[in-house]
Amino acid sequence: MQQYRLIKIINMIENNSIVADIGTDHGLIPIFLSEKNIAKKIIASDISEKSLYKLIEKLNNSYLLDNIETRVSDGLGKYKPFEMDTIVISGMGGLLITDILKKDLTIAKSANNLILQANNSLYELRKFLHENGFKIIEEDDLFENDKYYQIIKTEVGLEKYENKYEYEFGKLLIEKKSKSLYEQLNRLIKINSNLIEDLKEIKNPNLKDRITELEEEILYYSKVRGLIED
Numbered sequence: 001m002q003q004y005r006l007i008k009i010i011n012m013i014e015n016n017s018i019v020a021d022i023g024t025d026h027g028l029i030p031i032f033l034s035e036k037n038i039a040k041k042i043i044a045s046d047i048s049e050k051s052l053y054k055l056i057e058k059l060n061n062s063y064l065l066d067n068i069e070t071r072v073s074d075g076l077g078k079y080k081p082f083e084m085d086t087i088v089i090s091g092m093g094g095l096l097i098t099d100i101l102k103k104d105l106t107i108a109k110s111a112n113n114l115i116l117q118a119n120n121s122l123y124e125l126r127k128f129l130h131e132n133g134f135k136i137i138e139e140d141d142l143f144e145n146d147k148y149y150q151i152i153k154t155e156v157g158l159e160k161y162e163n164k165y166e167y168e169f170g171k172l173l174i175e176k177k178s179k180s181l182y183e184q185l186n187r188l189i190k191i192n193s194n195l196i197e198d199l200k201e202i203k204n205p206n207l208k209d210r211i212t213e214l215e216e217e218i219l220y221y222s223k224v225r226g227l228i229e230d
């Protein structure tokens with residue numbers, strides 16, 4: 001599989017587990033888990049019957065993938081508590097992931113762990129987890145096709161972070177001095193610096209506040225980058 005994002009998600013799944021893959025779409029995660037004998041059983045679901053059909057077609061053409069079950073389900077709506085020990089929700093916005101968890105919190109909390117890969121709104125997702133009785137036990141990140149991704153593994157537990165940047169960029173990623181996060185911070189600093197240059201060229205006094213805001217963001221990103229450099 002050429003998809004590093006999906007490989008990193010799969011690397012967080014414990015052997016022999018029963019996995020629910022929410023929003024499975026192409027079904028690559030369940031197929032890999034089944035082919036490599038990583039999971040005992042996979043329940044793959046999607047809100048869209050059309051999306052799920054891509055996987056159903058593959059299953060119909062292979063008698064080997066017999067431990068994959070499919071369901072049309074809005075989030076965890078068609079699952080039962082304790083039906084699976086690992087929940088994977090990946091490739092969606094962070095707010096959609098929090099909505100899915102919020103709607104069926106009891107089911108979400110019945111799993112041993114959840115592996116979440118949000119395409120955005122990571123601050124909101126981590127806040128939601130801490131405010132709803134989850135702790136973050138592992139984090140990974142990567143660039144794929146020039147886009148930066150973070151993956152969070154979480155389980156039931158109590159935890160709070162002190163700083164905003166730990167929610168936004170990942171306390172564990174900062175602690176393990178992630179090279180990809182370092183690169184992402186460099187990129188954010190560069191984007192803001194270029195924007196400031198462009199806005200200064202315009203010479204409009206109304207843009208002063210926006211420039212100050214962008215400069216403050218650079219200081220914030222630089223502070224986090226400094227923690228990774230130490």
Ligand SMILES: C[S@@+](CC[C@H](N)C(=O)[O-])C[C@H]1O[C@@H](n2cnc3c(N)ncnc32)[C@H](O)[C@@H]1O
Pocket residue numbers: 022023024025026045046047048051073074075076089090091092096100
């Ligand atoms: C971009 S794909 C991600 C596919 C795969 N999980 C991945 O990481 O590559 C997002 C999928 O989530 C599904 N989806 C969106 N909202 C959903 C919900 N509330 N419940 C279940 N699936 C949902 C979409 O139909 C789509 O197939």
